[in-house]
Amino acid sequence: MLVPGKIQHIICTGNLCIKEVQDYLKTLCPDLHITRGEYDEETRYPETKTLTIGQFKLGLCHGHQVIPWGDLDSLAMLQRQLDVDILVTGHTHQFTAYKHEGGVVINPGSATGAYSSITYDVNPSFVLMDIDGLRVVVYVYELIDGEVKVDKIDFKKTTATTHSAH
Amino acid sequence: MGKDRIPDWLNSSLWSTTPCADDRLHRDSSSSANTSSSAVPDLNAQPPAPVLPPAAASSPQSTVTSPKSEFRDGVDKNSNDTSNDNDQNASSSGVSPDDISRQAQLLTELSKKVVNLRELRRIASQGIPDGAGIRSTVWKLLLGYLPPDRVQWSSELAKKRSEYKQFKQELLMNPTEITRKLEKSSVHENDHSKSESSGLLSRSQVTHGEHPLSLGESSIWNQFFQDSEIIEQIDRDVRRTHPDMHFFSGDSQLAKSNRDALKDILIVFAKLNPGIRYVQGMNEILAPLFYVFRNDPDEEMAAAAEADSFFCFVELLSGFRDHFCKQLDNSNVGIRATITRLSQFLKEHDEELWRHLEITTKVNPQFYAFRWITLLLTQEFNFADSLHIWDTLLSDPEGPLETLLRVCCAMLILVRRRLLAGDFTSNLKLLQNYPPSNISHLLYVANKLRSQAAS
Numbered sequence: 001m002l003v004p005g006k007i008q009h010i011i012c013t014g015n016l017c018i019k020e021v022q023d024y025l026k027t028l029c030p031d032l033h034i035t036r037g038e039y040d041e042e043t044r045y046p047e048t049k050t051l052t053i054g055q056f057k058l059g060l061c062h063g064h065q066v067i068p069w070g071d072l073d074s075l076a077m078l079q080r081q082l083d084v085d086i087l088v089t090g091h092t093h094q095f096t097a098y099k100h101e102g103g104v105v106i107n108p109g110s111a112t113g114a115y116s117s118i119t120y121d122v123n124p125s126f127v128l129m130d131i132d133g134l135r136v137v138v139y140v141y142e143l144i145d146g147e148v149k150v151d152k153i154d155f156k157k158t159t160a161t162t163h164s165a166h
Numbered sequence: 167m168g169k170d171r172i173p174d175w176l177n178s179s180l181w182s183t184t185p186c187a188d189d190r191l192h193r194d195s196s197s198s199a200n201t202s203s204s205a206v207p208d209l210n211a212q213p214p215a216p217v218l219p220p221a222a223a224s225s226p227q228s229t230v231t232s233p234k235s236e237f238r239d240g241v242d243k244n245s246n247d248t249s250n251d252n253d254q255n256a257s258s259s260g261v262s263p264d265d266i267s268r269q270a271q272l273l274t275e276l277s278k279k280v281v282n283l284r285e286l287r288r289i290a291s292q293g294i295p296d297g298a299g300i301r302s303t304v305w306k307l308l309l310g311y312l313p314p315d316r317v318q319w320s321s322e323l324a325k326k327r328s329e330y331k332q333f334k335q336e337l338l339m340n341p342t343e344i345t346r347k348l349e350k351s352s353v354h355e356n357d358h359s360k361s362e363s364s365g366l367l368s369r370s371q372v373t374h375g376e377h378p379l380s381l382g383e384s385s386i387w388n389q390f391f392q393d394s395e396i397i398e399q400i401d402r403d404v405r406r407t408h409p410d411m412h413f414f415s416g417d418s419q420l421a422k423s424n425r426d427a428l429k430d431i432l433i434v435f436a437k438l439n440p441g442i443r444y445v446q447g448m449n450e451i452l453a454p455l456f457y458v459f460r461n462d463p464d465e466e467m468a469a470a471a472e473a474d475s476f477f478c479f480v481e482l483l484s485g486f487r488d489h490f491c492k493q494l495d496n497s498n499v500g501i502r503a504t505i506t507r508l509s510q511f512l513k514e515h516d517e518e519l520w521r522h523l524e525i526t527t528k529v530n531p532q533f534y535a536f537r538w539i540t541l542l543l544t545q546e547f548n549f550a551d552s553l554h555i556w557d558t559l560l561s562d563p564e565g566p567l568e569t570l571l572r573v574c575c576a577m578l579i580l581v582r583r584r585l586l587a588g589d590f591t592s593n594l595k596l597l598q599n600y601p602p603s604n605i606s607h608l609l610y611v612a613n614k615l616r617s618q619a620a621s
Contacts, residue, residue, distance in 0.1 A: 001379045006391055097367040104367065128378050132342040139377045140369065150377045151369045 001148070004028050007128070009053060013090030013108070014062035015039050037062040037090070050082055054131045055157060059084030063091035063107070069118065072098050075105050085157060086136070093122045095140060097153055104155055106138065113143065269295045276303060281314040283307065290561035293554055293606065301553070302462040305455070308560045309481045311474065323470070330473035334430060337437045341386045345376055393437070396444050400432045403449045411549065413457060424460065427472040428452060431479060445490040450544045452479050454553055485566055489540045504567070505535045511575045515615055519582045527590045534597035538574050542566070546577075546600045554605045558612070569612070576612035
């Protein structure tokens with residue numbers, strides 16, 4: 001299902017661990033953004049990253065730096081710090097999507113289903129975002145019991161961003 | 167049995183390949199003089215005064231370097247604008263009565279309540295003058311886009327144009343918009359942006375398994391990605407269309423909008439015709455149509471050029487579809503069969519040339535005729551000349567394909583002396599870069615071939 005040519009940007013929260021995984025992701029799409037997770041061998045990934053796609057500002061961070069892990073309020077603080085509309089974090093290996101006044105926090109979960117520091121019970125999942133103007137449709141792909149299940153979430157932004165370089 | 171001798175009419179010195187300037191000049195000056203002086207009954211409400219369409223930014227043939235370019239540029243300029251500042255033709259004198267009468271005849275015919283198509287064809291096959299938007303209307307009539315009855319014109323046009331608009335809306339939407347539309351119709355959109363300010367975002371079901379990575383045959387996303395290849399191809403070809411013409415190439419706003427129009431037409435065509443899709447070369451067939459319609463001095467017509475070109479393009483292509491279908495290449499309707507017919511035609515009319523060309527020098531007609539036939543001679547002559555050839559192609563009652571074959575045969579016959587003297591390389595080179603010729607000449611010869619009974 002993941003073939004080259006369909007995806008324009010890849011945002012990865014980290015813990016790819018080895019370079020081969022980065023190369024694989026590069027074949028899917030040349031525009032790759034990665035932040036550093038605690039097990040990454042590649043030391044040159046940044047801790048956090050922001051980018052602007054369309055009308056949305058996206059922030060990226062692995063999440064092990066935010067304590068308590070996976071806590072919404074702390075993540076919201078990080079989001080305000082980075083001043084982004086959508087914050088993408090990981091580390092918990094659980095898919096979640098929260099909305100609060102500052103914006104949206106998405107945790108795409110673990111793409112491989114690897115055991116996390118917290119739990120063994122992990123379903124592989126990833127997320128596709130279709131950004132169109134002020135609207136984002138988030139498609140959630142999960143592998144549950146050997147089958148790919150797809151859900152979607154709609155999210156609209158109320159005000160337009162002034163375009164800024166990232 | 168074929169003719170062993172060259173027929174006498176063919177042997178006359180008239181059939182030299184050097185174009186004679188006079189005929190051309192007279193034609194242009196006459197039509198320009200006509201539009202300026204007499205109060206010609208115009209089918210458009212606007213007076214025939216110079217209404218320069220913005221497309222007439224420059225003459226299209228800036229690359230022609232032969233000494234004959236002087237008058238040729240004059241021709242192109244004339245076809246661009248309906249004004250009479252034919253300074254390049256200042257040297258011309260005298261006005262051919264034929265041309266005036268032809269223009270007058272056409273205009274009379276066009277202003278009738280019910281256009282007599284046979285009569286129109288007869289006059290148009292001699293050539294359509296370049297001014298006053300006549301060509302645009304005549305082509306539309308010849309291609310069956312406009313019905314002969316003038317009363318029906320406005321309703322027909324409105325209908326067709328709205329049809330095209332609908333096609334565009336349906337087919338040029340990207341999947342995001344489509345999913346949004348589907349959602350709106352099926353699920354009641356709850357506005358949760360105002361209600362819950364924080365908390366878990368609600369997940370909803372994906373309708374019809376439609377997601378961007380879907381591999382389903384009927385998935386709009388899958389089709390979108392498959393189509394994007396074709397769209398890229400169309401984009402590339404459109405950019406390469408007539409790079410020497412300001413109308414099509416360059417970064418001006420006008421050129422960009424023209425290219426976008428071409429692109430949209432071709433994409434809609436490709437989507438509506440999954441059997442044939444888009445094949446390289448279709449852009450070349452579309453370009454003259456769009457050019458002529460877009461340069462119609464009537465503003466309303468020019469504004470709707472895209473929709474009109476679409477339907478005329480479909481109509482024109484319908485006779486030649488089989489040439490573009492790869493599977494039909496070797497069948498008896500495909501391009502190879504047509505090329506064989508051309509070959510036969512040549513054999514019937516000029517066996518000596520045929521024998522020399524195909525047997526002695528082994529120039530396989532596919533090497534040159536393929537482009538001649540599939541692209542309807544748009545690549546062999548300069549733009550203005552190809553418009554004149556198309557006048558004949560479209561107006562001939564025998565149909566464009568038959569006429570095309572005759573014209574191709576005439577092209578070969580006109581250079582017979584050089585061909586007979588040449589070998590494989592020089593002949594191929596000559597035919598693949600056909601020398602500029604007198605088009606009226608060429609069409610006259612082609613016409614003669616018709617009346618010659620093939621034995």
